[in-house]
Amino acid sequence: MKIHAIRRQYSPLANPSGVTMKNEAVSGFIRMSAKTTHWSMTIARMRPGKASDENLCSKFEFNPMSRDSKGWDRQIDKLHPRSHSSPVSEIFKLSPLDQEHRDLGGRLVPFAGWEMPVMYDSIIHEHKAVRESAGVFDISHMGQLFVSGANAANWLEKLLTNEVATLTPGNAHYTFLLNEAGGVIDDLILYRLKEDRFLLVVNASCIDHDVEWLQQHLEKGVTLENESSEWAGLAVQGPKTPEIYTAITEGRTLPSRNGIDDLKHEGERLLICRTGYTGEDGFELFCPAKQASHWWKALLGEGVKPCGLGARDSLRLEMCYPLNGADLSPARTPLEAGLGFFVALEKGDFMGSTILKKQKEEGISERLMAIKIDERGAPPRPGYPVLDQEGTALSVLTSGGLSPSLGEGIALAYLPVEKVKMGTPVFIEVRGRKISAKVVKKPFYRK
Numbered sequence: 001m002k003i004h005a006i007r008r009q010y011s012p013l014a015n016p017s018g019v020t021m022k023n024e025a026v027s028g029f030i031r032m033s034a035k036t037t038h039w040s041m042t043i044a045r046m047r048p049g050k051a052s053d054e055n056l057c058s059k060f061e062f063n064p065m066s067r068d069s070k071g072w073d074r075q076i077d078k079l080h081p082r083s084h085s086s087p088v089s090e091i092f093k094l095s096p097l098d099q100e101h102r103d104l105g106g107r108l109v110p111f112a113g114w115e116m117p118v119m120y121d122s123i124i125h126e127h128k129a130v131r132e133s134a135g136v137f138d139i140s141h142m143g144q145l146f147v148s149g150a151n152a153a154n155w156l157e158k159l160l161t162n163e164v165a166t167l168t169p170g171n172a173h174y175t176f177l178l179n180e181a182g183g184v185i186d187d188l189i190l191y192r193l194k195e196d197r198f199l200l201v202v203n204a205s206c207i208d209h210d211v212e213w214l215q216q217h218l219e220k221g222v223t224l225e226n227e228s229s230e231w232a233g234l235a236v237q238g239p240k241t242p243e244i245y246t247a248i249t250e251g252r253t254l255p256s257r258n259g260i261d262d263l264k265h266e267g268e269r270l271l272i273c274r275t276g277y278t279g280e281d282g283f284e285l286f287c288p289a290k291q292a293s294h295w296w297k298a299l300l301g302e303g304v305k306p307c308g309l310g311a312r313d314s315l316r317l318e319m320c321y322p323l324n325g326a327d328l329s330p331a332r333t334p335l336e337a338g339l340g341f342f343v344a345l346e347k348g349d350f351m352g353s354t355i356l357k358k359q360k361e362e363g364i365s366e367r368l369m370a371i372k373i374d375e376r377g378a379p380p381r382p383g384y385p386v387l388d389q390e391g392t393a394l395s396v397l398t399s400g401g402l403s404p405s406l407g408e409g410i411a412l413a414y415l416p417v418e419k420v421k422m423g424t425p426v427f428i429e430v431r432g433r434k435i436s437a438k439v440v441k442k443p444f445y446r447k
Contacts, residue, residue, distance in 0.1 A: 134238030151221030182355035232292035237282035373409030
């Protein structure tokens, strides 16, 4: 696939609704300054500023990836953080659906080295569409790593936390790739396509690191192929997705939960799995990048609402699903994150298992817990301090925002298990003010 680099000298946001833009002459060209919302960023000479729209999302971390890309690359001039006049350049990847997003008025932001839509009309509307009917997210930024060979299953068993042996062909499950200390390198979905062939769907910001890590531990009888540049992905989520799937596939029925539908469309392979990241029914569709527009338009033709990263974040947070790079990190284990269900300690030794077995035996000092805000006010954000009743700092929030379904502030934080239990009152420090909150049972949202 041919790669293109485009130098931008204007904001890709192009004065979206709800954003105040002004022009400033800087070093012979125009700097577009914007008062934007919850995303900490400076791209295309855009200056971060004050909240403008719904204040819903967690703060995203933008971690530029390698410059090998599916679709086109866009070269973005960026003001250096310590300079008001010296632009620096950075390459951001474009989704195969980039033009579709722009035609729909999507507000594009940098995310994990990509320009991706954070919203179209309203995060609240997009969030509620998924809870009540159906929405579609572009997940083409995620990576697709194929593993095959006679030794593939045994090799993956040594590197991933969930038990590969119990995963039958035609099914998928959630699992972790860990370092030697048991910390999370990545959380991913493992698809078993055949007895000796697997697909790992990994996070966009982790693709290069995951590939490097896997290659370092590659064994005889295993082939690893990074096909991330060749595939596009769509996540269709919401209670109406089964009937929508039947409509766009001319009568096919969705597979069972975590089941895979492996078929062809116009001679090209199509992979569908009944998985998701929202707490709703749904499926994730992976197709060749050149077919992305066909499936996107087919879904919109069935009344599915296009949704951006903002709604994806608020939906997953209501379910207490972790965000890699925020709630999960190489310094935290799955047990500390409260995700021991996806760790098969009984299967034998695997990367990081020694540390996890020790934690299981001795207990952990901190756990990722859910916090609900008791007062109305500014929504909680990642990095805000969590205090006990005496005002002593306990931790900081890893995720936070306003729940559109509940109308309340919700957050996640690693808290000391000896000091904090279910129902423990705490304070969240918001701009110097202590806001009452309490630790609650996961998830925040239940039907």
